[in-house]
Amino acid sequence: MSRSKQLYAIVTLDKERILGGDPLAILAKDEEEQKLLTTAMSKALRGNVVKLPNNDYLIFSGD
Amino acid sequence: MKGLEILSTTEIYTILIAICMGLIARIVTLVQDYRQYPTYPNAYLINMVIGLVAASLGAVAIPALMSKDYTAITFLALAINQFREVRKMEKESMEKLEKTEFTQRGEAYIDGIAKTFEARNYISLLVALATSLTIQVVRTENWWINIISGIIAGLIVLYVCKNFTKGKTVGDIAEVKIAQVNVKGTDLFVDDMFVTNTLGNENAQKLYSSEGMAVVVYPKEDRYRLSLENFGQRQAMLFEAVRALGAKRYNFTRKDYKQGRIAVTLVPIIPDQGKLLEAVKNTPILETVKKVKKLMQTS
Numbered sequence: 001m002s003r004s005k006q007l008y009a010i011v012t013l014d015k016e017r018i019l020g021g022d023p024l025a026i027l028a029k030d031e032e033e034q035k036l037l038t039t040a041m042s043k044a045l046r047g048n049v050v051k052l053p054n055n056d057y058l059i060f061s062g063d
Numbered sequence: 064m065k066g067l068e069i070l071s072t073t074e075i076y077t078i079l080i081a082i083c084m085g086l087i088a089r090i091v092t093l094v095q096d097y098r099q100y101p102t103y104p105n106a107y108l109i110n111m112v113i114g115l116v117a118a119s120l121g122a123v124a125i126p127a128l129m130s131k132d133y134t135a136i137t138f139l140a141l142a143i144n145q146f147r148e149v150r151k152m153e154k155e156s157m158e159k160l161e162k163t164e165f166t167q168r169g170e171a172y173i174d175g176i177a178k179t180f181e182a183r184n185y186i187s188l189l190v191a192l193a194t195s196l197t198i199q200v201v202r203t204e205n206w207w208i209n210i211i212s213g214i215i216a217g218l219i220v221l222y223v224c225k226n227f228t229k230g231k232t233v234g235d236i237a238e239v240k241i242a243q244v245n246v247k248g249t250d251l252f253v254d255d256m257f258v259t260n261t262l263g264n265e266n267a268q269k270l271y272s273s274e275g276m277a278v279v280v281y282p283k284e285d286r287y288r289l290s291l292e293n294f295g296q297r298q299a300m301l302f303e304a305v306r307a308l309g310a311k312r313y314n315f316t317r318k319d320y321k322q323g324r325i326a327v328t329l330v331p332i333i334p335d336q337g338k339l340l341e342a343v344k345n346t347p348i349l350e351t352v353k354k355v356k357k358l359m360q361t362s
């Protein structure tokens with residue numbers, strides 16, 4: 001349990017929400033690909049995942 | 064050149080008995096706190112040797128003063144510096160280990176453990192000093208009376224110091240109960256308490272639903288909330304739980320402001336509810352978060 005979290009990436013289905021800059025933003029073509037990408041990245045980065053109300057996924061530092 | 068001065072028999076047994084008592088004091092306090100150790104047996108040996116040095120300094124101080132060697136006092140000052148170094152060394156060592164643990168101990172817990180290490184060397188020094196002083200004060204013709212008096216004085220000082228430095232545990236000020244883990248979508252709940260929404264991944268949701276475990280800590284009195292809800296204290300509880308059971312992946316703590324409850328939850332490697340309860344109950348209340356009731360009362 002750490003107080004400061006680092007945002008690693010955002011995985012979205014809507015290219016309008018990719019505004020550039022930090023963190024890395026990835027555009028998935030459908031919901032299935034979005035889930036697969038999120039899972040693969042969270043495993044590789046040992047990160048936690050939050051599903052936002054707009055269905056985007058955030059991957060950030062774990063414990 | 065000054066001739067060779069040989070120690071008298073009284074001085075020799077005074078010093079030896081006092082060193083033994085000081086060393087015994089360190090061993091007794093080491094055994095009691097084995098749980099807090101970062102490593103075994105090397106850290107155990109290091110602390111015994113430092114305890115021996117502490118005991119030696121306490122033991123020789125009185126005979127040295129009796130022979131009008133007042134520089135012995137400077138040795139005590141040196142000892143204090145040495146013990147502060149012990150605290151620093153333990154603190155640095157534990158801070159470096161933070162990244163290798165399942166979860167972090169946290170700075171407050173590390174500070175508490177390091178202080179305990181320092182304090183226990185003082186106990187060793189004080190026990191040796193009291194033993195040596197008593198033998199010198201009693202000083203009868205019968206050696207056995209002198210030795211037994213010294214040992215009794217040493218044991219009394221050890222008992223008093225041990226009780227004085229003994230802290231409370233979570234189990235003393237709170238009820239700890241096993242709780243139900245519920246995963247609703249990406250949200251994790253312990254009983255009806257929201258803990259986190261970071262189970263966004265389906266694998267995480269499945270893992271937590273099938274293997275997650277949790278306890279809820281209920282403070283016995285409202286004032287204990289100040290200690291238990293402290294971030295450092297919650298981190299210490301989580302650390303002890305995770306150290307007892309291991310953690311496959313996730314571990315969290317959460318406080319409930321409304322009812323004053325605290326949830327400790329994890330996905331353990333060894334799913335043992337009894338061990339989880341014991342680990343949380345036996346977590347020490349950190350000195351830095353402890354509140355004295357008398358000082359909290361306002362007129």
